[in-house]
Amino acid sequence: MLQDAIQSLGFGRFALGIDAVNMIFVIAFVMVGTMGLLYTLASRPPIKRAMLSLVFVLASLGCVTAGNMLTFLIFWELMLIVSYLMIVSAGTARSRNAGFRYLLYHVIAGAGMLVGVLVQVSATGSMAFSAPTNAAIPFFMLGIGIKVGAIPFHTWVPDAYASASPSVSVVLSGFTTKVGVYAIIRLLPGVAAIPYMGAAMALVGVLLALLQKYSRRVLGYSIVSQVGYMVAGVGLATASGIDAGSLHVINHIAYKTLLFMAAGAVIYRVGSDHLPSLGGLIRYMPLTFICALVGALSISGVPPFNGFVSKYWLKLALDGQPVVLHALTIAGIGTGASFMKLLWYTYLRDPENRTVSSGPKEVDPGMAIPMLLLAVFCLATGLRPDILAGYLPHAGPAPDPFTLSGLTAGAWPPVAGVAFFTVARQLLSRAPEPPDVDALYRRGLVLMEYVAYSLARITEDRLQGNLMMILVVFLVALLVFR
Amino acid sequence: MSHLPILVIAIPLLFAFLIPLISMLFPSVRRITVTAMGLVYAGLVGMMIWGYHAMGVDRVIYPLGGWGPDVGIVLELDALSAAFAGIMGLGILLVILYSQDYMEAAESKYYVLLFIVASGIMGIILTADFFNLYVFIEMSAIASFPLVAVSRRGTALFASLYYMVFTLVSSALILLGIILVYAATGSLNMGEVAAVFDTIPELTRASIVGSFVIGLSVKVALIPFHSWLPPAHAEAVSPISALLSGVLLKNGVYMLMRLLPIFGFGDGSLDVRTLLLVIGVLTVIGGNVLAMGQGNVKRILACSSVAHMGYIALGIGIGGALGFAGALFHSLNHMLMKAGAFFSVGCIADGSFELSGLRGAALRTRPAGITFAMSTAGLIGLPPFGSFASKIMIMFAAIDAGMIGIAAVLPAGAVLSAIYYGRVYQVLYAPSEREPDDVSISPWQTTIVLVVTAVGSIATLVWAGNLARIFATIADYLVG
Numbered sequence: 036m037l038q039d040a041i042q043s044l045g046f047g048r049f050a051l052g053i054d055a056v057n058m059i060f061v062i063a064f065v066m067v068g069t070m071g072l073l074y075t076l077a078s079r080p081p082i083k084r085a086m087l088s089l090v091f092v093l094a095s096l097g098c099v100t101a102g103n104m105l106t107f108l109i110f111w112e113l114m115l116i117v118s119y120l121m122i123v124s125a126g127t128a129r130s131r132n133a134g135f136r137y138l139l140y141h142v143i144a145g146a147g148m149l150v151g152v153l154v155q156v157s158a159t160g161s162m163a164f165s166a167p168t169n170a171a172i173p174f175f176m177l178g179i180g181i182k183v184g185a186i187p188f189h190t191w192v193p194d195a196y197a198s199a200s201p202s203v204s205v206v207l208s209g210f211t212t213k214v215g216v217y218a219i220i221r222l223l224p225g226v227a228a229i230p231y232m233g234a235a236m237a238l239v240g241v242l243l244a245l246l247q248k249y250s251r252r253v254l255g256y257s258i259v260s261q262v263g264y265m266v267a268g269v270g271l272a273t274a275s276g277i278d279a280g281s282l283h284v285i286n287h288i289a290y291k292t293l294l295f296m297a298a299g300a301v302i303y304r305v306g307s308d309h310l311p312s313l314g315g316l317i318r319y320m321p322l323t324f325i326c327a328l329v330g331a332l333s334i335s336g337v338p339p340f341n342g343f344v345s346k347y348w349l350k351l352a353l354d355g356q357p358v359v360l361h362a363l364t365i366a367g368i369g370t371g372a373s374f375m376k377l378l379w380y381t382y383l384r385d386p387e388n389r390t391v392s393s394g395p396k397e398v399d400p401g402m403a404i405p406m407l408l409l410a411v412f413c414l415a416t417g418l419r420p421d422i423l424a425g426y427l428p429h430a431g432p433a434p435d436p437f438t439l440s441g442l443t444a445g446a447w448p449p450v451a452g453v454a455f456f457t458v459a460r461q462l463l464s465r466a467p468e469p470p471d472v473d474a475l476y477r478r479g480l481v482l483m484e485y486v487a488y489s490l491a492r493i494t495e496d497r498l499q500g501n502l503m504m505i506l507v508v509f510l511v512a513l514l515v516f517r
Numbered sequence: 518m519s520h521l522p523i524l525v526i527a528i529p530l531l532f533a534f535l536i537p538l539i540s541m542l543f544p545s546v547r548r549i550t551v552t553a554m555g556l557v558y559a560g561l562v563g564m565m566i567w568g569y570h571a572m573g574v575d576r577v578i579y580p581l582g583g584w585g586p587d588v589g590i591v592l593e594l595d596a597l598s599a600a601f602a603g604i605m606g607l608g609i610l611l612v613i614l615y616s617q618d619y620m621e622a623a624e625s626k627y628y629v630l631l632f633i634v635a636s637g638i639m640g641i642i643l644t645a646d647f648f649n650l651y652v653f654i655e656m657s658a659i660a661s662f663p664l665v666a667v668s669r670r671g672t673a674l675f676a677s678l679y680y681m682v683f684t685l686v687s688s689a690l691i692l693l694g695i696i697l698v699y700a701a702t703g704s705l706n707m708g709e710v711a712a713v714f715d716t717i718p719e720l721t722r723a724s725i726v727g728s729f730v731i732g733l734s735v736k737v738a739l740i741p742f743h744s745w746l747p748p749a750h751a752e753a754v755s756p757i758s759a760l761l762s763g764v765l766l767k768n769g770v771y772m773l774m775r776l777l778p779i780f781g782f783g784d785g786s787l788d789v790r791t792l793l794l795v796i797g798v799l800t801v802i803g804g805n806v807l808a809m810g811q812g813n814v815k816r817i818l819a820c821s822s823v824a825h826m827g828y829i830a831l832g833i834g835i836g837g838a839l840g841f842a843g844a845l846f847h848s849l850n851h852m853l854m855k856a857g858a859f860f861s862v863g864c865i866a867d868g869s870f871e872l873s874g875l876r877g878a879a880l881r882t883r884p885a886g887i888t889f890a891m892s893t894a895g896l897i898g899l900p901p902f903g904s905f906a907s908k909i910m911i912m913f914a915a916i917d918a919g920m921i922g923i924a925a926v927l928p929a930g931a932v933l934s935a936i937y938y939g940r941v942y943q944v945l946y947a948p949s950e951r952e953p954d955d956v957s958i959s960p961w962q963t964t965i966v967l968v969v970t971a972v973g974s975i976a977t978l979v980w981a982g983n984l985a986r987i988f989a990t991i992a993d994y995l996v997g
Contacts, residue, residue, distance in 0.1 A: 037837075037838045037839060037842075037989050037992070038989060040839050040913065040989075041839075041842075041910075041982075041985045041986055044913060044985070046906055046982040046985050047981055109901065109905070112899050112900045115899070116894060116899060123946070126948050128947070131946075131947060132943070135940070135942075135943055138939045139935055139936060139939065142897065142899075142931060142932050142935040143932050145899070145928070145931075146928030146931055146932055147928075149908075149909070149912065150912065150921070150925050150928060153909065153912050153916050154921065156913065157913065157916045157917050170921065480936070483809070483936075484809055484810070484936070486806075487806045487808075487809035487810035488809075488810035490807065490810055491806075491809075491810030491811060491820075492810070494807070495744065495747070495748075496748070497744070498682065501683075501742075501744040501745075502682070502686060504741045505686060505690075505731060505735060505742055508731060508734075508741065508742070509690075509727060509728070509731045512727050512731060512787060512792055513724065513727050516787055516788040516791055516792045517788065
């Protein structure tokens with residue numbers, strides 16, 4: 036009986052394997068991981084940072100191919116350790132602080148997962164993935180919610196990815212949230228609240244993205260928004276929902292990594308990603324601009340780029356969920372506007388800044404090649420969605436997006452977004468960066484540490500009081516615990 | 518097997534008295550002699566455990582002088598003793614090896630006291646007799662008081678005194694328990710007491726269990742009896758901090774695990790399980806909160822020891838064999854990690870352990886900078902370190918017993934510890950203005966100790982399957 040309990044915890048039985056569900060994740064991680072690593076190496080980082088990036092990709096692969104929950108948990112926590120090291124490896128005070136906050140968020144996520152998994156094991160008697168019991172759901176919701184960046188736990192995403200050094204944030208940004216999406220498929224199938232969680236992420240994420248002043252913060256908040264699409268899809272737990280969500284995962288990893296690469300290239304050449312002080316880079320870095328443009332078109336879902344296909348399928352899958360559907364459509368408008376803003380400030384508008392007018396060079400070939408390859412990927416899988424469709428979990432009938440209704444459904448939100456940006460540009464440029472909930476958390480943490488400090492001072496070095504405690508507890512034990 | 522149980526107690530005592538003689542006559546060979554003595558000690562312990570394993574019996578009884586348990590004093594080696602002998606023997610060996618470089622200028626009495634502690638610990642583990650238990654408790658405790666004060670700083674003297682007062686109160690409570698046991702049963706042999714314990718009047722039984730549990734809680738530094746621990750562990754020199762946190766605290770853990778089954782967990786008189794659960798929750802949360810309020814690395818590590826003793830108390834308090842096994846496993850992991858953390862921090866900082874003066878210090882020390890990060894990540898409870906597995910066992914025991922709230926306390930403690938260790942990393946690993954290539958590398962013997970603790974704390978996860986089975990067998994035999 037006791038040995039059975041130990042057996043069910045599965046210590047020492049590590050299992051990895053590829054099946055229909057994680058196939059598309061493996062493809063995405065291997066492909067984009069390789070591109071990301073090439074880009075990282077081209078930026079000539081310290082060898083330690085390059086190694087960390089490699090280990091991070093491998094840990095993410097381990098996480099999605101884990102054959103039981105224990106292996107999954109171990110890789111889940113390993114990803115946390117490695118990504119913490121990657122963030123702080125930039126060596127600046129800002130990156131250290133962001134890394135610290137990242138550590139806290141994800142240790143809480145890990146704690147939630149750990150309790151959830153053990154509740155699950157206690158109910159089923161094994162570490163195999165299984166449908167969640169009611170007692171486990173809240174713990175999984177906490178753990179996975181933090182991992183995917185659900186509102187109000189989303190603030191680590193822009194915080195970490197905008198503070199890491201550009202060479203690692205390319206690799207870093209692709210995987211963590213997607214592992215959370217994968218965990219929803221495995222551990223939280225059919226929980227009714229999840230599509231709404233996704234809708235909230237899509238809306239809030241894009242709204243905050245629109246108001247950011249640093250390009251990598253725009254990208255960070257837009258990760259929250261895009262992951263919201265995936266969460267809404269896979270949270271449905273229908274075949275079409277999971278397929279569409281999974282397709283959006285691989286598409287998103289591709290174009291978001293591409294966008295981070297372009298933003299990183301600008302940081303390397305110009306030294307900043309502060310949007311108000313950039314401009315006119317289309318003249319100096321046309322190749323980077325083309326790549327960023329492909330990324331922006333893909334993320335906005337403009338036909339025939341890949342984001343268009345997965346968003347179209349998502350909307351078909353969400354047919355019975357009007358609230359979520361409308362939220363995603365509005366988020367699509369916001370995405371169009373925020374990426375128009377990104378392109379406008381970085382590349383299109385007249386330069387007002389001296390750094391830029393001194394004429395930065397085009398990006399190195401070592402960085403350009405992975406960017407171009409990803410751009411080609413975004414276009415190719417948009418034109419031929421059947422390339423990837425066969426690898427999706429259910430690989431069911433894939434509706435053809437290239438119909439008149441499909442094309443209009445895909446094209447109008449981004450067009451509306453661009454129009455909105457053109458009209459509201461002056462207004463947006465004056466809007467301050469909005470405060471986010473993490474300001475509240477930071478206050479809470481400071482307060483907690485203050486309380487801890489006071490408690491420590493109060494209880495220290497009081498011999499009589501502390502000795503008296505022994506007598507008190509002795510008496511209490513004899514009187515109460517009987 | 519033969520005489521090994523008495524040898525592991527007697528030989529270190531002999532060593533303790535040989536050391537001053539050797540350092541007086543041949544001062545140049547003291548270092549190599551002490552190292553050899555440490556290895557011999559650990560070797561004897563290892564042979565004893567191996568011999569026990571090879572005999573394949575539940576327990577080995579060693580009657581001293583050939584007198585049986587009815588009249589004489591006996592030593593008894595069972596699976597629990599063997600497990601703790603292994604944990605403590607390894608801990609003592611690491612402390613001795615580490616001290617060679619760190620305490621190079623130490624007087625001989627430092628090693629004399631260390632070997633007396635080593636002897637006393639084995640005595641506690643092996644004795645089957647309440648009175649000798651008391652003798653060995655006092656022996657290891659009294660030898661450890663001056664060890665805390667070995668640096669002769671005023672704060673260390675004060676910490677040592679404070680530690681002494683609490684330890685003596687704890688000893689007094691244990692002695693009270695022993696007196697009551699003897700008065701009620703007329704015997705001091707643990708086996709005989711266990712057989713008749715149920716027949717003792719209820720109030721006496723409650724008093725016996727109460728005085729033992731409270732006395733041992735003071736020894737294990739469970740909140741609210743913890744206040745001696747942070748100063749003692751922080752003010753001692755680093756190898757002694759490792760000894761206190763890694764090894765001596767486990768004394769109390771061992772005695773709780775040994776005595777509670779004898780007392781039947783006080784069933785029908787005092788609800789020890791609930792008491793330990795209440796104190797355990799308080800200790801896990803309180804210990805971590807206190808650690809958050811410290812500005813000194815060693816005090817942080819010391820307060821985190823309090824919290825980890827809370828994990829172990831919870832494992833015992835849950836009551837089943839699985840929780841017991843988890844607590845045993847966690848004792849091993851905590852020894853490796855906490856000793857490793859104290860050893861590393863001793864190399865990272867010299868003199869002052871205030872965080873404010875340690876900016877970038879871990880980047881300038883190898884391999885201590887790396888092993889410190891590994892040990893503390895293990896203390897948070899992250900994989901790939903063994904504490905992840907032992908934490909899972911304790912949590913799973915709690916969930917299986919229907920106490921999800923108790924199970925959630927452990928990861929909550931992990932979150933709190935991530936806060937203060939995260940703050941420590943922020944300072945220790947921040948690049949500073951000093952020359953980056955100003956890196957100091959530890960001497961080879963220290964390096965070996967550091968690497969053994971760090972690799973050991975990973976190895977316990979790699980072998981978690983086997984270790985968990987072994988500990989479960991022991992726990993089953995004790996409380997199953």
